[in-house]
Amino acid sequence: MAKAPVLTPQADDFPRWYQDLITKAELADNGPVRGTMVIRPYGYGLWERMQQEMDARIKRAGAQNAYFPLFIPQSYLTKEAEHVEGFAPELAVVTHGGGKELDEPVVVRPTSETVVNASFAKWVQSYRDLPLLINQWANVVRWEMRPRVFLRTTEFLWQEGHTAHATYEEARDYAAHIHREVYADFMINVLGIDVVLGRKTAAERFAGAVNTLTLEGVMRDGKALQMGTSHELGTNFAKAFGTHYLSKDGAQELVWQTSWGSSTRMVGGLIMAHGDDQGLRVPPRLAPVQAVVLAIKDDPAVLEQVHAIGERLTAAGVRVRVDDRTDTPFGRRAVDWELKGVPVRIEVGPRDLENGTAVLARRIPGSKESVALSAVAGLVPDLLEEDQQRLLSESRIRRRTLTSEVTTVEEAAEAALAGGVARIPWATLGEEGEARLAEHSVSVRCLVAEDGSVPDRDDAPGNVALVARAY
Numbered sequence: 001m002a003k004a005p006v007l008t009p010q011a012d013d014f015p016r017w018y019q020d021l022i023t024k025a026e027l028a029d030n031g032p033v034r035g036t037m038v039i040r041p042y043g044y045g046l047w048e049r050m051q052q053e054m055d056a057r058i059k060r061a062g063a064q065n066a067y068f069p070l071f072i073p074q075s076y077l078t079k080e081a082e083h084v085e086g087f088a089p090e091l092a093v094v095t096h097g098g099g100k101e102l103d104e105p106v107v108v109r110p111t112s113e114t115v116v117n118a119s120f121a122k123w124v125q126s127y128r129d130l131p132l133l134i135n136q137w138a139n140v141v142r143w144e145m146r147p148r149v150f151l152r153t154t155e156f157l158w159q160e161g162h163t164a165h166a167t168y169e170e171a172r173d174y175a176a177h178i179h180r181e182v183y184a185d186f187m188i189n190v191l192g193i194d195v196v197l198g199r200k201t202a203a204e205r206f207a208g209a210v211n212t213l214t215l216e217g218v219m220r221d222g223k224a225l226q227m228g229t230s231h232e233l234g235t236n237f238a239k240a241f242g243t244h245y246l247s248k249d250g251a252q253e254l255v256w257q258t259s260w261g262s263s264t265r266m267v268g269g270l271i272m273a274h275g276d277d278q279g280l281r282v283p284p285r286l287a288p289v290q291a292v293v294l295a296i297k298d299d300p301a302v303l304e305q306v307h308a309i310g311e312r313l314t315a316a317g318v319r320v321r322v323d324d325r326t327d328t329p330f331g332r333r334a335v336d337w338e339l340k341g342v343p344v345r346i347e348v349g350p351r352d353l354e355n356g357t358a359v360l361a362r363r364i365p366g367s368k369e370s371v372a373l374s375a376v377a378g379l380v381p382d383l384l385e386e387d388q389q390r391l392l393s394e395s396r397i398r399r400r401t402l403t404s405e406v407t408t409v410e411e412a413a414e415a416a417l418a419g420g421v422a423r424i425p426w427a428t429l430g431e432e433g434e435a436r437l438a439e440h441s442v443s444v445r446c447l448v449a450e451d452g453s454v455p456d457r458d459d460a461p462g463n464v465a466l467v468a469r470a471y
Contacts, residue, residue, distance in 0.1 A: 005277065006020075006024060006278070006279070006335065006339065007020045007021055007024065007277055007278070007279065007339075008020050009277050010220060010221070010275075010276070010277055014220075014221040015148075017275075017277070018148075018268075018271060018272060018275075019149070021271060021275055021279060021280060021339070022043075022149050022150070022271070024279070024339055025042065025279055025280050025339040025340050025341070026040050026041075026042050026043070026340070027039070027040060027042060027043035027046070027149075027150075027267070027271075027280075028040055028043045028149050028150065030149065031155075033154070034147065034154070035143070035144045035147035035152075035153055035154030035155075036153060036154050036155050037149050037150070037153050037155075037156075039157075039264070042288075042340055043267060045288035045289075046267055046270065046282070046286070046288065047157065047264055047267060048288070049286050049287070049288050050186075050191075050266055050267070050286070051137065051159075053186055053190050053285075053286070054159060054182065054186055054262065055137075055159075057181065057182040057185060057186055058135050058159070058161065058178075058182055060181075061133070061174075061177060061178060061181060061182055062131075062133050063133040063134060063135040063161055063163070064133065064134060064135070065134075065135050065136060065137065066134050066135070066136055067136050067138065068109075068112050068115050068116055068119070068136055068138075069109075069115060070108060070109055070138075070139075071094065071106040071107070071108065071109070072106060072107045072108075072109050072112075072114055072115045073104055073106055073107075074093065074104060074105045074106060074107050075104060076107075076114035076115060076118060077091075077107060077114055079114065079240040079241065080113070080114065080208050080236055080237055080240045082207050082208045082236070083113065083114070083207045083208035083236075083237075085207065086206075086207020086208065087110045087111070087142070087207060089143075090110055090142035090143050090144070091107050091108075091110060091142075091143065092107070092108040092110075092141045092143055092154075093105050093106070093107055093108075094106045094107075094108065108141040109138070109140050109141065110140055110141060110142045111140060111160060111259075111261070112136065112138070112140075112160055112162065113162065113208065113233070113237055113259055114237070114240075114241075116134065116162040116259075117162075117237045117238070117240070117241040117243055117257075118241060120132060120162075120164050120241070120243050120255070120257075121241045121242050121243045121244075124164055124243055124244070124245050124255060125245065125246065126245055126246040126247075127166055127245055127246065127247055127248055129245065130164060130165055130166045130245060130255065131163055131164065131165045131166070131170060131174070132163060132164040132255075133161075133163045133174075134161065134162050134163065135159055135160070135161040135162075136159065136160055136162075137157075137158075137159050138157070138158065138159075138160065139155055139156065139157050139158075140155070140156060140158060140160075141154060141155050142154065142156075148268075148471075149268070150264055150265060150267045150268030150271070151225075151265055151268040151471050152265075152471070153264075156263050156264050156265070157263060157264045158261050158262060158263035158264065159261060159262060159263075160259060160260070160261040161178065161258070161259060161260045161261065162257070162258070162259050163257060163258045163259075164238075164243065164255040164256070164257050165255060165256045165257070165258075166245065166247070166253070166255070166256070167256060168234070168256050170256065171232055171233075171234075171256035171257060171258050172211075172232055174258055175211070175213060175230045175231065175232045175258040175260065176213065176230070176454070178230045178258070178260045179197060179213040179215070179230040179260075179454070180197070182260075183215050183227070183228045183230065183260075183262060184197055184215060187215055187217070187227055187228070187266075188392065189285070189392075190283065190285045190286050191266065191269070191270060191273075191283055191286060192273075192274065192283040192285075192286075192388060192391035192392040192395060193217045193227070193269060193270075193273045193274075193392075193395050194217075194218075194392060194395040194396040194398075194399050195215040195216060195217045195227055196215070196216045196217075196218075196399070196445070196446060196448065196466060197213070197214075197215055197446075197448075197453075197454050198213070198214055198216065198445070198446025198447055198448045198454055198455075198466065199211065199212070199213060199214070199446055199447045199448075199454055199455055199458065200212035200213070200214050200229070200446055200447075201431075201434060201444050201446075201447060201458060201465070202431070202458060203431065203434055203435075203444070204443065204444065204445075204446075205231075206229060206231045206259075208233060208236050208237065209231040209232060209233050209234075209236075209259075210232050210233065210234035210236070211231065211232040212229055212230070212231050212232075213229065213230045213231070213232075213454060214226055214228070214229050214445070214446050215227045215228050215229075216445045216446055216466065216468075217269050217273055217395075218273075218395075218398060218399040218402055218403075218421060218468075219269070219272035219273055219471070220272055220273065220275070220398065221272070221419060222402050222418075222419030222420050222421070222468070222469075223419070223468060223469045223470055223471055224421065224445045224466075224468040224469070224470045224471070225265070225268070225269045225272065225470065225471045226265075226445070226470065226471075227262065227265070227266055227269050228260070228261065228262035228263075228266070229260065229261060229262075230258065230259075230260035231258060231259050231260060232257075232258055233256075233257040233258060233259060234256065234257070235254040235255070235256060235257070237257055238254040238255045238256070238257060239254060243255050243257075268471070270282070270283075270286075272471075273395055274341075274391055274394075274395075275341070278338050278339070278366075279338050279339035279340065279341055280339065280340055280341030281341045281343075281363055281364050281391065282340075282341040282342065282343060282363075283343075283388055283391050283392075284343045284384035284385065284387055284388045285384075285388050287319065287341075287342065287343055288319060289319055289320070289321045289340075289342050290318050290319045290320065290342070290343055290344065290380075290384055291313055291318050291319075291320045291321075291342065291343065291344040291345070291346060291380055291384075292320070292321045292322075292323050292337050292342050292344070292345050292346070293306045293307075293309045293310050293313070293320065293321070293322045293323065293345075293346045293348065294306070294323045294330065294333060294334065294337070294345060294346065294347045294348070295322075295323065295324045295326055295348060295349075296326075296330045296347060296348060296349030296350075296352075297326060297330075297349055297350060298326035298327075299349075299350050301350070301353055302348055302349060302350060302353060303324055303326075305348050305353060305373065306322055306323075306324060306346075306348050307322055307324070309322075309346060309348070309358070309373070309376055309377070310322040312376070312377035313376070313377050313380060315377070316377045316378070316380065316381055317381065318377075318380055318381060318384070321342075323337070330347075330349075334347070334361075338363060341363055342363060343362065343363050343364060343383075343384055343387055344360065344361070344362055344363070344380055344383060344384065345359075345360070345361040345363070346358050346359070346360055346361075346376055346380075347359040347360075347361065348373075352370075352373075353373075355370070356372060356373055356374075357370045357371060357372055357373060358370070358371060358373055358376055360376065360379070360380075360383075362383060362387060363387075364387040364390055364391060365387065365390060399421070402419070402420040402421055403420065403421040403422075403423060403466075404420055404421070404422055404423070405422075405423050405424075406422045406423065406424050407424065407425075407428065408424075408428075409424075409429060409433040409436050409437060411424075412424045412429065412433075412437060412442070412465075412467045413436075413437055413440045413442050413467075415467070416437075416440075416442040416467050416468045416469050417440060417442065417469065419469075420468070421445075421466055421467065421468045422466070422467040422468070423464050423465070423466060423467075424464065424465050424467060425462075425463070425464060425465070426447055426458075426459075426463040426464060426465045427461075427463070429444070429465050429467075434465075437467060441469060442467060442468065442469055443467070443468070443469075443470055444465045444466070444467055445466045445467065445468050445470060446465075446466050447463045447464065447465055447466075448463070448464050448466060449462055449463060449464070450462040450463075450464060
């Protein structure tokens with residue numbers, strides 16, 4: 001009788017495979033309130049590495065970290081009409097506190113544009129205070145009707161940036177800089193996901209923004225996932241909150257603003273972009289554990305050698321874990337590390353010691369080979385970099401393979417429903433065609449220029465709409 005697979009095969013049921021992997025790789029559990037999640041240590045380790053990489057890039061862009069309140073007066077949200085209308089269905093509202101009804105209900109933050117602007121209006125006095133570049137790492141709450149761990153949860157973790165500038169051009173350029181140099185650089189070069197950079201249509205734009213830049217990844221099932229967004233807010237929030245500055249000419253001017261965010265949804269994207277039927281595959285540049293050294297048996301010489309290998313790998317700059325839990329069967333431990341997607345396993349047993357070798361298993365290509373004990377520390381760093389590039393190449397090939405050129409709304413819907421991405425001229429599709437696609441649960445993920453760059457306006461000649469089903 002054939003042994004049952006550890007995970008539901010992707011080809012049989014991709015959503016079930018996703019949930020199986022989250023559970024068996026010990027990434028997260030469902031929380032006690034519907035739509036919430038408990039992020040387990042290994043899953044949180046992935047998020048911490050994302051934070052570290054992103055935070056460094058955000059700071060290089062000139063932003064400083066701050067923190068704003070979780071509770072926002074309900075009246076703040078009503079000051080910007082499009083904003084409150086866009087978020088109204090998702091709001092969690094507190095009406096009682098300390099056993100008493102509150103004089104004014106407060107909203108649990110769905111995003112912080114309003115509360116940030118209340119502070120910006122106090123902090124910005126003259127052109128000397130600009131640009132004001134702020135980021136915060138926080139949790140937000142958006143009441144989710146169809147929750148899925150990491151992808152859509154009522155409470156999730158994220159970073160949100162908020163900036164104020166003296167001119168439209170400065171704000172526009174900064175939003176684009178975050179889009180390219182922070183988000184795209186991280187997602188392509190660390191996550192190993194070949195994201196598409198584009199511009200959202202008016203129908204998909206962030207509530208209260210004048211332009212939204214997006215990064216869309218194509219998952220292994222052909223659906224698209226929005227991985228992060230950067231918004232030009234124009235002067236909409238500045239008008240609502242009276243955020244002015246005194247210009248060099250002595251005139252009172254409104255500031256121009258941006259906001260931008262990425263979240264724990266990226267963990268879901270990592271799983272669906274790189275995972276296979278054996279489990280997760282973590283890009284080496286991201287991996288909290290890049291290599292694990294396993295002792296096969298409880299043998300003093302074996303234990304001494306695995307710790308020695310661990311020390312040599314650490315000295316070579318590799319993030320390493322030594323697994324000497326020999327009271328747990330070796331096969332079970334090997335499967336657990338495979339499920340968790342650690343890029344390299346080094347396995348050492350008594351027979352290996354006799355031969356002066358170790359078994360080196362590479363999770364990403366799925367290969368195994370015997371290598372000299374003395375060569376392990378020198379080999380691993382180069383193999384990690386090779387496997388990082390392998391994942392990005394796979395992602396790029398998948399996106400191109402799943403993308404087709406179409407000329408009608410019907411063809412676009414058919415391609416998306418079949419598990420792919422359709423490219424159709426925006427002049428052909430238009431807002432009317434976009435509305436027709438929505439009837440099939442298909443959406444325009446973004447607009448790109450013919451050469452693949454990000455267009456500077458929705459109606460730029462040659463704009464192409466990328467159409468897909470989305471998470």
